[in-house]
Amino acid sequence: MKDVTQLDEGWNLFHAGALLPVQVPGCVHADLLSAGLIPDPYVGANEHEVAWVGRQDWTYTTRIEAAAGSHERTDLVFDGLDTAARITLAGTELGRTRNMHRSYRFDVTGLAGELAVRFTSAYQEAAEVQAITGARPNVYPEPFQYIRKMASSFGWDWGPTLPTAGIWRPARLEHWSTARLAQVRPLVTVENGTGRVELRLTAERTATGAGRPLTVRATVAGVTAETAFDGDEAVLVVEVPDAGLWWPRGYGGQPLYDLDVTLAHEGAPLDTWHRRIGFRTVELDRSADEQGTGFTLVVNGVRIFARGVNWIPDDTLITRVTPERYRTRLTQAAEANIDLVRIWGGGIYENEAFYDVCDELGLMVWQDFLFACSSYPEEQPLRGEVEAEARENVVRLMPHASLVLWNGNNENLWGFRDWGWEPELAGDSWGEGYYLGVLPRIVAELDPTRPYAAGSPWSGSWDHHPNDTDHGTHHSWEVWNRQDYTEYRASVPRFVAEFGWQAPPAHATLLRALPGEALAADSSGMLHHQKADDGNGKLNRGVERHFALPGDFDRWHYLTQVVQARAVATGIEHWRSHWPRCAGTVVWQLNDCWPVSSWAAIDGDGRLKPLYHELRRLYADRLLTLQPPGVTGAPEVALVNQAAEPWQTVLTLRRVAADGTVAGESELPVTVEPRSVLRLAVPQALLPVEGSAKEFLAADADGLRAVHFPVPDKAFDYQQPEFDVAVEPVAGDPGAVHVVVTARTLLRDLLLQADRIAPGAAADRGLVTLLAGEQTRIRVTGAGAVDAGAARAALFCVEPA
Structure with a gap:
């Protein structure tokens, strides 16, 4: 049976001529911080003080003893190296790496001595690759498109510039004989209540194991199947009658089944593999209709309005994100009635613990391949790395029932068309061959049970603009950048995959991150922790459209939180009220990676912003909203029922004066059918006078409330609150x-x-x-x-x- 020795102790890092004991898995920044050798880069402007760390080479060392026992083969395995590294053992070079998103395996049979992992600065590696491929346009000034590394570690409009280095995922020695399971690829489907697991397996053999008969046994839900083979590949099918269906949260349960695979020779086990799987079907309906081209997720035959959020790495120093932290953050998502999490393409393929929690909580996962906001060369050495990375991660993640969609990239197809790349590229490769060629081919070959989309946004073909609201996915950023949030109501995209509005983090988070600073909207620390282009200007303009811009920080902080929550509410209420034309919203963003003014609902210290609580209301099965005058020329009530049961309620409408007097009221029993929207015109007698500063409309049903004010807050005749x-x-x-x-x-x-x-x-x-x-x-x-x-x-x- 295969034996495993974890290499998580005894590692040192060369620093300032001395050996520093370090953690593996880990990263250089976290180790230097723990040793007190650098200041916390998240506090004040310390990010600048530690910039040298990402521009230096680093070497990790430990000792490997000679393997004991009778095994024929010993492999050194790294699940993740960040990023460009040269690995030597006892002075012998084992290999070189240049991809953070892959694992690596080296035959070290019979070798012992000092193991050294020498990391080249990410900047140096990127410069060397750029010299080979030539320059490409980029949204940001950092060179992340030339290295297969977490792009956001080079900074983003919400993140610090802290390019990490280190052994960021587990390292180990694997001792084995005869054969091992090199790859297990379960194709999980269900039809007429019977779950089917088609296992495609690849074995690696030692020299003496070549040609020996092997058996592989698989067990799911008490059902076992077995087959024998003498080559390197085998196919095994297990069928589970009356399999329980895995559903997104809010649609049913999430039964998960242990899938155990054992490889054996002459009855003796050689290797094992274990995952949890769920039985469900998933489709992406992109059929054309009279309104354009849809984009609707269909799970187990049920069409779903996706209530989503975008996910970024939960810490720029990603090795600090523990399984417990994943569970906390994703549980917060579930408690906010979120049912879909999009893993954005500038981050990482997350650790298994992330997807395990999503499986358990019924959170659908939309997984981007890791390309974002840049043109990516398609030449070597990057092309081979991209293919190997995609193949490995498709196979690694495909057992998870929560994974419902592969997506080729974030905003690159849009960027080519609208951001001036096309003339600058002058025919050079920029990534289209990945998104429309390599990646869909890999998904079709390895994981045909799931849909693939070429990008977000993407209209489905070059016949339409990549960000066309009537076709496919849409990113709505013009509103935040230049307009009032009421402009979200100007269109009904088929699926809103990104939109959002900024606000600062919680007050206590600011006090911790900016110690000793007199807080002000434009204080030096606040501006350093605001990474968006003209971010504070956009915050202020967003406030000024509705309120008088306050002079004191506390009111400014409060009002920016209010505007963020109202902005997101305006979009989601409008788009949900247009189901099924619009089939989902994915808010930018759920979480932060450090304390910063951003679009997040949960700040970098894990504190909930008002937006988080607003999402819980907006994404509940039942939503009550007042929509302003539209095609009918009068405000409308929209009652959205995403539950499987009818919503029977009494709708109360009141016209209320600024002084609290109720000028008119009516009650109306209503029934909203399952998975549907009911729109009702507001009776004329209850409509506030158009442009009135002295009255507003309030709607109530089952503890839900919506209000409509005819004028901006700064024009309304509010009384002093008591x-x-x-x-x-x-x-x-x-x-x-x-x-x-x-x-x-x-x-x-x-x-x-x-x-x-x-x-x-x-x-x-x-x-x-x-x-x-x-x-x-x-x-x-x-x-x-x-x-x-x-x-x-x-x-x-x-x-x-």
Whole structure:
């Protein structure tokens, strides 16, 4: 039986003429930080102080002892090396690597002594490759398209520039005899209730193992199949009757089955392989209709409006992302009613723990191949690396039921057409051959059970503009960059794969990341932790369109959070109300990789921004929204029901004056059919006067509320907000309190920033609008003892201009 020796201890790093003990898996930045040799690059402007780390070569060393025992073969295996490395053992070169996204295996039978992994600076490697391929246009000034490495480690418009180096995934010695399982590729399908696993296996043999008869046995859900073979490949089929279907969350359960494979010779096991699988079908409906070309995910025959978020690496120093951190972040996603996570192409193929949690939680995974915002040379040495990387990761990830879509790239097809690349390239390769040739061929060959899309955005062919709203996927960035968020309502894309709005991180996150700084929107630390082009200018213009721009930081911080949440809400409410024409929204972005002003719903310290709580409302099965005057010339109520059961409710509509007086009210019993949208015109008698600054419309149903104001907030005749605050214990939970707010006037977008009470405190809700006389109970955890004064100081709401 194969034996494994983990190489996770005894590693050293050469630094300043000395040996520094380091962690493997790990990276140089994290090791230097742990040793106190560099400052925290996430604090203040320390990012600049550690820039030298990414431009230096680094060498890791350990000792390998002679293998004991009777095995014929010993392999040295690296699951991930970041990135350009030369590996030697006892002075003998084993090989060289230039791809972070691949694993490597070297035959070291009979060798012992010092193992050295010498990493060349990513900048040096990129320069050498660029000299071979020639220059290509890029959105950012860093050379990430010339090296198969996490692109965002070179910086992004939300991330720091910290190109890492190191043994970033596990290393080990594998001792084996006769044969081992070199590849196991399960094609999992289901038809008429019977699950089918077609296993395609490849064995690697030692010299003495050549030609020997081998058997392979597979077991799933108590069903076992076995076959014998004497070559290097075998096919084995296991059928599971009455297999439970894996569903996206909200559509059913997520039954998972252990799949165990054993390779044996003459009854003696040689190697084993284990994964968990789920039975389901997935299709991508891209058929044409009278409105253009659709893009609808269909799981187990059910058409789905995807409630998605984009995922970036959860830490720029990615080796610090543990399985527990994956579980925390993805559980937060699930609790916000998210059902799809898109792994963006400037990051990594995540660790197994990520996909395991998605399998368990019913989170569909859209996996980009790793190309983003740049033109990529298609010549060697990159072309061979791209093919090897894609083949390995398709096989590695295909057992996961949560994986529903492969996507060729992020924004590169769009960039070629609109960002000036085409004339600059003058016929040079730029990646099209990958997205329309190499990658779909690999997916069709290795994983035909899943759909492939060439890119995002992509209209399906060059017959249409790559970012055409009527065809395929669409990225909506013109609104954030240049317009008011109300412009999201100007179109109904078939699938919105990226859109978003910025806001700063939580107040406590800023205090930690910018110690000793007097916080201001344009303070040096705030500007350093704002990576977007004219990011603060866009934040300010977004606020000014609706509010008077405040002079104090606390109000500015609050209002930017409000505008972020309202902006995303405006888009999702509009697009969900147009199901099935629009079949999904994927918000940019769920998470952050450090403390920064960004589009994220969860900031770099893991604190929830108001946008997170708003997503929980927007992505619930049942959504109530008031849409402003459209084709009917009057506001409409849209009731969205994504549940499998009818929604029977009573809709209450009220015309309310600024002083709280109810000028008109009606109640209407309604039924919204499953997976459908009901749109109703607002009765004329309840419509606020067009352009009125003194009244608004409120809609309520089953605890859901929507409001429509005829004018921007800065033009509305708000009263000075008045409210009472009390703090009450939570029965059965001594670590929590309820902050009880009772409105004596209209309170629009009331927000409790719990981290202002205590850095570890969190509230269970974000923005809430109360009419005069109404009350809300906000559950706060992690704050310790809280008095009403501290709670009141942490409360914000919209005020008169």
